[in-house]
Amino acid sequence: MQKYTFPKDFIWGVATAAYQIEGAHNVDGKGENIWDRFTSIPGNIYKNHNGNVACNHYNLYEKDIEIMEELGIKNYRLSISWARIFPKGYGEINQKGLDYYKRLINTLISKGIKPAVTLYHWDLPQHLQDMGGWANRKVIDYFVEYAELMFKEFGDVVPIWITHNEPWVVSILGHAWGVHAPGIKDYKTALQVAHNILLSHGKVVKLYRSMNLKGKIGITLNLSSTHPLTDDEKDVRAAEVYDGFLNRWFLDAVLKGTYPEDMVKLYREQNILPEYTDEDMSIISEKIDFLGINYYTRSVLKYDENAYPLKASLVDLENPKTDMGWEIYPQGLYELLTNIHHNYGGVDILITENGAAFNDIVNYKGKVVDDYRIDYLYRHLREAHRAISEGVNLRGYYLWSFLDNFEWAEGYAKRFGIVFVDYKTQQRIVKESAYWYSNVIKNNSLCE
């Protein structure tokens, strides 16, 4: 039987995000955020679901942490809700909000679970959106003020910090396609938002360094290996352009301090190039301790004369998919890891999200036998192991997600958790995949 053993100090974890699990959307002084607003507008979210209650993790966090402990989970990636700390995004601090995260983080540490904290996982205080949101460079300063307080409060006990989760999603889905909060549909705004988010990332990394804190800090990017539908040169170029749009724009900025020339040219031609300076790029590329990668699927592209602004369209192949309609393509993770290793100086990598949504059911025994999720996780971890065996500095893996939760525009229709949540009763049911993952952690290895 083949056994794939991981490096002895490999980080095995699970991941969640504040808006998706906490609920308590207007409790204990929390300010409104853009997802509270976006979900309150009928038609934006599947069946008008919202995060007002979610998994009620705000009140059930101790029970949830007990489940982590029982499963032998030692690392937990969570995000902090900015508007719980600064209801207006800056200035007055909400002590009850701060106290919640103190209780949460102290409980984790008391159980021997190391927190990895994401400062921004999409939930901008609405008051800041009202002044232009991330398109307004002033918001960068407010993000630095928020980060500084978090570093002061938790910098000595949180060993891993992630400045931003998936700036591409925030900018494109939230400001170009309009399917995420704040629901804007303008590419020029979207690319300026992406730039300002990256600039805020660099400023916060510099701040972290100036405070002589002992942990590690990085950023999480959603990345996808890109393939042309055919070897026709137009399809090949379409895949390259989409790779630039999704991957290289962010990787080059953060790790090389430049935007990729081919995309700068394309965006300038389309009059959507953001405003930026050389100084901005120097700040954005402040050295990070690790790159966080969220990988779910690959992207297959074809040339499309009518596709604005890239002339490239995603192709939906008839291959096995998850409940999100995303092709199950584990080798894409290997391709991504090795490409980044070779093209970006062997940067340390954490897989900060990987996982799958499937239409889980509770069987007559009250169990969730999610072998399909185990299969997905096994195949992707095997590819991760393959990359490590070829020298990639992959240091850890955070499974998305610990709990079924609010899946943004899809609401509660999509279940990513290794723990099932009955949203009517808030009962938790540990799925078979959680027991499987618990064994992987215990053995630090995969067994066929």
Ligand SMILES: OC[C@H]1NNC[C@@H](O)[C@@H]1O
């Ligand atoms: O779509 C699944 C996940 N992708 N990355 C960001 C998370 O918030 C999502 O739930």
